[in-house]
Amino acid sequence: MNLRTVLLAGAAITGLSQAAAAQETLHFINCGSDDAAEAAVQAEHVAAWQAENPGFEVNMEYVPWGQCQEKAITLASAGAPAAMAYLGSRALPQLAEAGLIRPVDLSEEEAASYEPSVLSTVQFDGNTWGVPRAFSTRGLFYNKDLFAEAGLDMPDGPQTWDDMMTASKAITEKTGARGLGIAAASFDNTMHQFLSWFYANGGEVIDADGNVVFDSPEAVETFQFYADMVPYVQDGPIAYERGKLEPLFADGQIAMMQQSFGFRARTGDVNYGVTWIPTGPSGEGHSTLLISDSLAVFEGSGVEDAAMSLAKFLTATERQAEFDDIGGWTPVRDTETTRALPEKDPNWTYFLGSVADGGPEPQVVDYTAMQDVMNEAIQGVLLDEMTPEEAAAEVQDELEDLID
Template structure:
């Protein structure tokens, strides 16, 4: 058990203790600025089919949502269910705040490959995925053309990506690539895209730190090799800031999610999207698989019914309806005829789905923020030239032992 993270959440927050819900009510800490109409509709249908039971979503802004669920649980007044980043499930579980939500083989097989792993440790699942994002390569065809590159042929490997970035920088004066290295969570995410496009990993299923490997070293060396051909001062920029530079024509290539495509449709830029370029050890297209999940909290008194509802509200048909109508640009969690039609109607979704097959999850650690900070410091030390990749990698791997 690791109570320190949750003890911090309680500091000065005793006023948040909630009145216990009735035994037939499923309280739900719901992240966002409103209850999604799809969820509202199916909550009503579930209540109609489960006489005497109610579901009570409490909409909480993204910045406070997870902290509120954590605080209530640590105070002994847990919600029945909460929307959380899957990255935190191990911390919650080892602090005895949530219960297992095991999936059957059939349930696991319904998802795209590797999705169940985003909520799995110690051989079982601790949440139900409800939101999903992936990344792809975006490029500015005008800058490719200006640099003498074929605007319809994106780089397929790291080697080509770095070479194209160099050519564009030298020929046009515009940085070839948008590199992310700010002290911000998505610096770690962006680096993991390189790890998972080279068959690397951070921690294995048995909890062994596997960061210091040839595959991850190659990823860190690739990140370093891109620095001269990127925007000036990458440590000043996080993912969305780099995306904004790209949308203004200030860099030629970025790694980004569906949000970039949605915004590009509102511009005059001639652009393309493709799977992330691959490293020398890649088995196939990859990406970091980020999910958010419904966690079921221990001590609410309605755990079994909450699990039943969580699986219902994320069941294939309901989940796809939510994904396809949400303004959040969610990558589908499961393959289906609906997804096939989505890709046919909106081809830019294809590259964002292609990377799932060999993608990898956000690694689960007992102290996720500690893990995140180690990874960011490692990347920044290499990007700024303060450390060579191998030394930075070895140091980070040693430090991660304290957080696994």
């Protein structure tokens, strides 16, 4: 029995059946472009769901990232929500707090198919608010030729912050390049990059009880790492977001930068290597920032059950694995496809092996305000306007206010 039949059979009055029949269109907002490789795969999977649920027609609308989340939120706030949206998981706390989205009920089997760290990217206030759809981790890309020119003996790349400092100093002094590219513009990837270093140093922003625990030796050490690297990063780091660093790496102007697995296609002719995010003095193991996009089901569309069915269908293990593989995403689940990736490209080892110990984007309702607080502290340290201790304390105070 398909979903449409179940809904009609469960209707208590004729009016409900008529309403269900009139609500056959399922509006699905997608952040991104329909030209992306994974879009074609998703279209095939949506068509398969429609074949099993012929009473519904899925209207997929692609909206550029800059306007997508705003459109989904605006429609929902106006009482005309899309049935479902693919968006950044950072938006989930705001939507949940406003009562605009439906919590996701995962079975024990479904929940166990994800690393807890992956689920943490879509959880807030004791509930799961989205189904993980796209996922990325970070590694360190480094220019092997610049390392050789600087006389560095690091065949596997830098593994610690001390290695980073040694390599950055040698490259800056002995080649025409700078050691490290740091994003410090007022963009989300400035905070993202910092959090990868912070998590690699054993840091935590918000603990399991919801308390802000940012102001810590780990935070001070991470800010100090930024301050110490200033002589060896690109000139004027405040002007750079991650996208502007990529051409510098491809042109051999910086020797190292953080990026996700997909950056491999944008490195130009650089003879590059990849390794873990190097471990800080207080860190253990291998960690990274975990960023996810997810499928969120909106309340008030009239087709919530159908939308949840579609979300679960699209993210079923093998279909999700195909979506990840085509899109070049870090897989959200452990599957045969996932386990085979390092055989296809050994660099996958660094992006998969750090998932278990990785940390999420902190889940707060006002994400933009948190991002601004973090970025201002990072910029303050790089411009020598704040000490690492002052920056850590400032972020702590501001985040406590946001949580309250």
